[in-house]
Amino acid sequence: MAQNEIQSNDIFNALFNVIEKLETAQIDYMLTGSVAGFFWGVKRFTQDIDIVISLENITPEIIENSFSTSEYYIAQTALLDTFYGKAKMFNIIELASYTKIDLIAQTESEYSISQFKRRKRIDFFGGKVWVISPEDLVLSKLNWQKMNNSSQQRNDIITIIDLIDLDTDYINNWAKKLGTFELWKDLSTHRPKHTTR
Secondary structure, eight states: OOHHHHHHHHHHHHHHHHHHHHHHTTOOEEEEHHHHHHHTTOOOOOSEEEEEEOOTTOOHHHHHHHSOTTTEEEOHHHHHHHHTTSOSEEEEEETTTTEEEEEEEOOSSHHHHHHHHTOEEEEETTEEEEEOOHHHHHHHHHHHHHHHOOHHHHHHHHHHHHHSOOOHHHHHHHHHHHTOHHHHHHHHTSSOOSOOO
């Protein structure tokens, strides 16, 4: 088995372990980032797992009780800072695989609330997972592209445009509000979609 395949298996096993613990603790979440991109057609290797979580009705102790110290390392200072509004995220590391998972606090912004409402419950590599919608993944990548001028983000966006029948009205509306409309207009006319889903 290729090294990348072994690492990918570790990542997805770690993902499902974390998802199981979040759902057991009734913590609302949404998978985002590069791993979410796998479902929407972006097939590139990643070592990062990004999950947005709602902090509503939970405490740091609930997180700590859900992820035992025998199985996970938790960045304690970042955990507390995230709950007290001093940080946007904290990370945990699954000790068995050394996989790092970033847990990102959902904000109260209009767009963050919209993202969470539009998340999709999907079959993902043998399990059920709440995943960011393809439109919101595109919007997220547009923002990263704007900040970093990343060819990787650009290529990811083009891949999703080619493969998914997107709600372009939704993207148009939010891209204007988020300041990425010109970039979106350029990429969305790159070439016509050849497949819909």
